[in-house]
């Protein structure tokens with residue numbers, strides 16, 4: 001294919017992107033919540049991390065740390081977190097706040113739309129708390145992925161370093177997509193840091209930020225579920241000719 005064409009995963013009018021390799025990887029990544037159990041070799045994850053480490057970071061401080069879990073180690077984490085989710089979820093809280101308590105618009109509207117689309121796609125009524133809880137539980141099995149990452153950051157660092165960490169996390173997911181693998185970033189793991197810490201020997205100064213499931217997607221190129229605001233909603237161009 002040549003020239004600008006609608007991305008295979010596109011959603012609408014403004015969604016025309018050139019089919020360059022980098023664009024295909026960016027547009028082809030999605031939050032995958034159903035994986036095949038085909039194993040991903042350690043070597044592949046090493047390659048992903050080796051390229052992801054070229055993420056930029058202020059003063060090149062590279063504030064990321066990753067625990068890479070597979071096999072019995074991953075299963076131990078899953079078992080412990082599923083148990084906590086079932087029996088003691090209210091006793092656990094993340095060490096950082098992901099969402100503002102009062103989301104202003106347009107973010108509130110987008111979150112509501114996310115809920116409609118996400119639970120709608122799963123056939124779960126938004127008021128069905130039991131079914132929602134069962135869906136949340138799937139996070140802790142890494143959605144069936146063969147590899148789970150737990151991402152941490154040194155708590156002594158400032159918010160700027162979290163910006164760097166986000167870039168690293170995105171690089172990991174794009175590097176995976178470039179190898180035909182999909183991923184899901186998962187903040188929900190942060191809630192269970194008290195369980196993860198002893199299981200993975202996470203030092204006290206490290207804060208659990210998120211997990212990332214990595215593996216081969218069950219459905220390789222699904223129709224993109226989550227839309228994006230078009231650029232006129234988030235970009236202000238100054239100094240260009242119209």
Ligand SMILES: Cc1cc2nc3c(=O)[nH]c(=O)nc-3n(C[C@H](O)[C@H](O)[C@H](O)COP(=O)(O)O)c2cc1C
Nearest residue numbers: 029030031033114139184185186187188189210226
């Ligand atoms: C930092 C971060 C944390 C997230 N945490 C979760 C999570 O805990 N569970 C989950 O199912 N999805 C999680 N997501 C996935 C988002 O819901 C998803 O990226 C968003 O709805 C857009 O969909 P897309 O990535 O498929 O385009 C997270 C995404 C990010 C960036």
